Amino acid sequence: MGTALQNIDHLLAMPYGSGEENMVRFAHNINTQQYLEKSGQLSPEIRDKAQGFLRRGYQRELLYKHNDGSYSASRKRDATGNTWLTAFVLKSFGQARPYISIDEKHLEDALRWLQRRQRKTGCFRSVGKLLNNALQGGVVDELSLSDPMVTRALQCLRESSTSDLYTQALLAYAFGLAGSTELRDALLQRLAQHSVSAGGQLYWQRKVKALPSPYGNHAPSVEMTAYVLLAYLSLPNVSAADMGTAVQIIRWLSKQHYPYGGFAYTQDMMVALQALAKYAALTHSASGAASVTVSSQAGARQQFHVENANRLVLQRAALQEIPGQYTVRASGKGCVFLTLRYNVPPPKSAATFDLRVETEPKECTESARSRFSLVLYSGERPATNMAIIEVKLPSGYIPLEKQRLVKWLEVQNDQVTLYLDQVSLTKEAASFTFSLEQDFPVKNLRAAPVRLYDYYETGESRPRSATFTDALLGFVAQPVPG
Numbered sequence: 001m002g003t004a005l006q007n008i009d010h011l012l013a014m015p016y017g018s019g020e021e022n023m024v025r026f027a028h029n030i031n032t033q034q035y036l037e038k039s040g041q042l043s044p045e046i047r048d049k050a051q052g053f054l055r056r057g058y059q060r061e062l063l064y065k066h067n068d069g070s071y072s073a074s075r076k077r078d079a080t081g082n083t084w085l086t087a088f089v090l091k092s093f094g095q096a097r098p099y100i101s102i103d104e105k106h107l108e109d110a111l112r113w114l115q116r117r118q119r120k121t122g123c124f125r126s127v128g129k130l131l132n133n134a135l136q137g138g139v140v141d142e143l144s145l146s147d148p149m150v151t152r153a154l155q156c157l158r159e160s161s162t163s164d165l166y167t168q169a170l171l172a173y174a175f176g177l178a179g180s181t182e183l184r185d186a187l188l189q190r191l192a193q194h195s196v197s198a199g200g201q202l203y204w205q206r207k208v209k210a211l212p213s214p215y216g217n218h219a220p221s222v223e224m225t226a227y228v229l230l231a232y233l234s235l236p237n238v239s240a241a242d243m244g245t246a247v248q249i250i251r252w253l254s255k256q257h258y259p260y261g262g263f264a265y266t267q268d269m270m271v272a273l274q275a276l277a278k279y280a281a282l283t284h285s286a287s288g289a290a291s292v293t294v295s296s297q298a299g300a301r302q303q304f305h306v307e308n309a310n311r312l313v314l315q316r317a318a319l320q321e322i323p324g325q326y327t328v329r330a331s332g333k334g335c336v337f338l339t340l341r342y343n344v345p346p347p348k349s350a351a352t353f354d355l356r357v358e359t360e361p362k363e364c365t366e367s368a369r370s371r372f373s374l375v376l377y378s379g380e381r382p383a384t385n386m387a388i389i390e391v392k393l394p395s396g397y398i399p400l401e402k403q404r405l406v407k408w409l410e411v412q413n414d415q416v417t418l419y420l421d422q423v424s425l426t427k428e429a430a431s432f433t434f435s436l437e438q439d440f441p442v443k444n445l446r447a448a449p450v451r452l453y454d455y456y457e458t459g460e461s462r463p464r465s466a467t468f469t470d471a472l473l474g475f476v477a478q479p480v481p482g
Contacts, residue, residue: 069109069112172184222263
């Protein structure tokens with residue numbers, strides 16, 4: 001985590017956004033603190049910053065609380081709370097109690113609401129909508145396992161049957177926490193048959209489309225692999241065999257960091273840090289020292305020394321001979337992480353959004369008539385998560401009025417942002433409009449960017465630019481079958 005600690009703003013996250021995005025970042029800050037605390041790396045400065053973020057996220061999440069104790073992504077626009085989000089809030093508020101003050105009433109209200117949604121089978125009735133359709137599960141871990149509500153829920157899980165690897169990973173983790181060793185082991189054996197093993201590394205892949213990303217975008221694999229790791233480490237006494245498998249998983253996870261530390265997406269970072277924190281608590285040692293020597297055939301030589309006093313310091317050296325062949329040798333006792341970083345042009349990929357932008361003058365004439373239109377989603381999922389349309393306004397222009405045509409709309413000084421629940425893969429078109437006017441004239445006016453993207457899968461995006469006059473802007477949103 002040395003890279004991440006050198007870029008702490010990329011590791012910690014100020015909670016903001018919808019009720020679910022705010023809570024994902026809230027939980028991420030908890031996992032970050034737990035990891036740094038259990039690995040002996042939590043400084044007073046980082047602790048104060050993280051706890052400040054937690055207090056703000058806690059107060060913000062209460063804005064999304066319904067009168068019945070449930071939570072939803074957008075309280076004012078959602079008729080009912082969401083089952084998954086309410087459980088996630090209950091879990092996260094419980095985990096935050098060692099760090100900030102949490103009113104017990106909010107925990108009790110959420111718990112009572114969930115109890116009313118439990119069926120006789122022990123399963124929970126799914127209510128409400130998530131903006132991110134990739135989010136899954138959540139474990140209410142503050143209750144005794146003898147509690148009738150938990151007993152019925154575990155019975156529901158025991159009777160479930162699924163071939164989905166991600167669900168199996170969640171079930172293995174849940175049964176491990178519940179002490180159902182036989183069920184956990186059986187699921188881990190099934191998962192092992194679908195693992196990918198190479199070079200002493202072990203991981204799992206989800207059967208979803210790989211989205212374009214300059215960092216390789218292993219987010220679905222990172223999250224699922226982290227849950228499998230948590231399952232292997234979930235028993236009170238971790239066996240030597242389970243720890244051996246965990247080491248292989250850690251080798252793969254440690255290679256999925258993006259350049260500034262952490263992981264590429266908030267969701268996989270949240271689960272991965274939770275798993276790393278658990279592993280760190282079991283393996284952390286303050287002793288040991290190691291030396292690493294990097295040398296080239298031409299005689300260039302660079303040596304790094306790592307010990308407890310400087311283990312949080314990110315040591316770097318530029319390779320002077322390119323191209324060249326280099327050898328790495330290590331000596332001593334301990335664990336070091338070596339990375340070779342280089343830049344390549346981003347790969348070309350098929351766009352999942354097709355975006356066309358034109359403008360329509362406010363006062364139409366025969367010589368000036370145009371449109372502003374979008375053709376949206378052509379990906380492989382049935383629908384996107386919440387989709388965002390960002391319209392950067394050119395100098396001198398302001399939005400004339402807000403129109404209630406989307407989930408919600410934010411107006412800033414130089415940008416209008418439209419939030420769509422989702423964009424489905426159908427031929428039905430949806431239209432959105434708002435007006436602009438020129439507040440003051442600007443010479444040599446430049447085209448302004450317009451960007452459409454999936455809020456939780458930012459690799460799915462399509463940028464465009466447009467030149468504005470006083471205009472009525474119209475959005476025609478139409479997904480294109482792939």
